Amino acid sequence: MITNHSHIVLKTENLKIGYQHKKKTLCIAEKINISLSKGQFICLLGKNGIGKSTLIRTLTKVQPQLEGTVFIGEIALESITNIDLAKKMSLVMTEKIPESNLTVYELIALGRQPYTNWIGSLTEDDVNYIDLAISQTNIKHIIDKRYNELSDGQLQKVMIARALAQNTDLIILDEPTAHLDIQNKVEIYKLLKTLCQKYHKTVLISSHEIHLALQLSDELILMNEKGLIAGDTETLITDGSVSTLFSSNLVTFDASSKQFVINTD
Numbered sequence: 493m494i495t496n497h498s499h500i501v502l503k504t505e506n507l508k509i510g511y512q513h514k515k516k517t518l519c520i521a522e523k524i525n526i527s528l529s530k531g532q533f534i535c536l537l538g539k540n541g542i543g544k545s546t547l548i549r550t551l552t553k554v555q556p557q558l559e560g561t562v563f564i565g566e567i568a569l570e571s572i573t574n575i576d577l578a579k580k581m582s583l584v585m586t587e588k589i590p591e592s593n594l595t596v597y598e599l600i601a602l603g604r605q606p607y608t609n610w611i612g613s614l615t616e617d618d619v620n621y622i623d624l625a626i627s628q629t630n631i632k633h634i635i636d637k638r639y640n641e642l643s644d645g646q647l648q649k650v651m652i653a654r655a656l657a658q659n660t661d662l663i664i665l666d667e668p669t670a671h672l673d674i675q676n677k678v679e680i681y682k683l684l685k686t687l688c689q690k691y692h693k694t695v696l697i698s699s700h701e702i703h704l705a706l707q708l709s710d711e712l713i714l715m716n717e718k719g720l721i722a723g724d725t726e727t728l729i730t731d732g733s734v735s736t737l738f739s740s741n742l743v744t745f746d747a748s749s750k751q752f753v754i755n756t757d
């Protein structure tokens with residue numbers, strides 16, 4: 493019997509990611525075969541510049557793959573229209589959005605764009621999803637503020653709320669907690685975990701919060717110079733895979749505390 497757990501929301505087949513400039517090809521990683529299952533909280537970890545954002549941009553159709561295929565369910569990514577994709581997948585990127593005079597509420601309401609009618613007026617359903625996203629991210633106190641009045645941390649929560657309002661089965665976030673303090677980082681991680689457990693969303697995030705990722709994720713995708721290692725979080729901690737993330741004599745992975753610790757000598 494196929495359970496919800498084994499239901500694959502996204503998978504890649506022999507994916508090769510990177511950049512093509514004129515006749516020059518820069519390969520960042522290849523032979524990538526990963527799958528994301530329904531209800532799973534997956535963290536993508538790797539050191540600076542290893543290719544996490546490149547992978548996320550390729551999985552979300554922001555940039556083309558060099559080779560191979562990304563499937564959303566059974567359908568190849570390139571054959572899905574942008575409007576249909578926006579109903580299946582929401583994306584939170586670190587890039588700043590263009591300057592605007594929108595209020596927080598209006599920004600979040602933009603998450604409903606794939607569903608709104610041609611004049612863009614909000615239905616009762618739209619309003620309910622927006623209100624739920626606002627309460628889930630705990631930002632009711634700032635909904636009347638303008639975009640340019642927000643701190644980086646507040647803006648990050650608003651962008652997550654916009655993705656939640658989009659109400660997709662799959663949510664992909666590139667370093668969603670980069671500007672947040674420790675309390676807000678934990679809050680966001682717990683929120684993402686709850687979305688998976690309670691609402692069976694599939695959440696993929698790239699992150700440098702290794703300690704939080706190891707405590708809360710169901711699965712990991714580890715990127716290092718040799719390629720990708722994907723699997724169950726506890727397994728990758730105990731089989732030593734996590735310790736390969738940083739090949740440096742500055743830090744060592746301590747599996748018992750699930751942390752990289754600074755070498756003292």
Ligand SMILES: Nc1ncnc2c1ncn2[C@@H]1O[C@H](COP(=O)(O)OP(=O)(O)OP(=O)(O)O)[C@@H](O)[C@H]1O
Pocket residue numbers: 511518520538539540541542543544545546547
């Ligand atoms: N437009 C581009 N053209 C060519 N190379 C690029 C481009 N964008 C990024 N790169 C290179 O691709 C590699 C991977 O970058 P990427 O941003 O995916 O890493 P990352 O793991 O997300 O890093 P970080 O943790 O620092 O955000 C880097 O060497 C980077 O210089």
